Amino acid sequence: MGGLLSLDDDHADPDQSLVRTEPSMITSSFTAFALEPFPTIKPGDDLVEAITTVMQAQDVALHDGDVIVVASKAVSISENRRVDLATVTPSAEALDLSARTGKPAEVIQLVLNESVTHFVAGDRGPIIARHRLGFELTSAGVDRDGPDGAWLLPSDPDASARGLRDALTKATGAPVAVVIADSDGRADRRGATVISIGAAGIAPLRTSEHAEPDGRVKRQEETLTDLVAAAAGLILGQRGRGAPVAVLRGVAYESSDAGVSAMLHHRP
CATH class of the missing domain: 3.30.1330.100 (CofE-like)
Known part of the structure; x- marks a missing residue:
């Protein structure tokens, strides 16, 4: 073309x-x-x-x-x-971010696992993260799947x-x-x-x-x-x-x- x-x-x-x-x-x-x-x-x-x-x-x-x-x-x-949240152990950083943003600590741990850098925009979020694939995305592209699961990017x-x-x-x-x-x-x-x-x-x-x-x-x-x-x-x-x-x-x-x-x- x-x-x-x-x-x-x-x-x-x-x-x-x-x-x-x-x-x-x-x-x-x-x-x-x-x-x-x-x-x-x-x-x-x-x-x-x-x-x-x-x-x-x-x-x-x-x-x-x-x-x-x-x-x-x-x-x-x-x-x-899909990731079963029961298999995720939150770190101290994830627990701290959970208290600050109100998001489940297990989901935040997945965000940390999937990203290389992050910052919190505003007082309670969102969490903006640079995914290990190079994208800058909200929550590193982690998407909740009900109360017990989450989806990662392809x-x-x-x-x-x-x-x-x-x-x-x-x-x-x-x-x-x-x-x-x-x-x-x-x-x-x-x-x-x-x-x-x-x-x-x-x-x-x-x-x-x-x-x-x-x-x-x-x-x-x-x-x-x-x-x-x-x-x-x-x-x-x-x-x-x-x-x-x-x-x-x-x-x-x-x-x-x-x-x-x-x-x-x-x-x-």
Whole structure:
């Protein structure tokens, strides 16, 4: 889908394979829809089989270039990333953070186990942590599962995305891209947004550009897979909706398996 466009020296990226831009990569409009009703995913379930079953029930076919956005929790469940909280022994630090934030000490211990650095935003949280995979996430991506369990992020979200992309393309015959999305809080504001933690078939970065008065072209990197995840978040993953998969159609992107990890400051 086009070639590599070099950056000027002032804005050069150390890994230019992440930054590709051409006029054909401009998105003027797109459509998005959820695959629903979606079955409840259980540990070990085949996500691609679930996706194709829902598509058949909806009489929906994937098109070449569609971007399939999958909620990370669905991937975690299918990969059986659940931890029984009864097996977790809180440290003194976890107990202290529990008293400060009101969160269960066992869950906080999992946050500490999964992260390399953390800080508490506000008086009682949230806990913002840099995951050992390089993501900065609320609670290191640890998600409660009732009173006695918690879900961890997929162990390698980019690899999970590649596996889903390959299986979906094989099952449907349509070359598609996959983005794995995770809800995330911000340290500076209330509420949650949606970001990408894994991707396959879509370059994680794109550039916007404009001409400076001196004639130089200034290029600004954009995290394209985050934009895709946020767009899908408008219809995906609201509590109780039960729609962990969305399809975006008409998004322009460069094909790449660099993955989300390739654009992180702290790579795993």
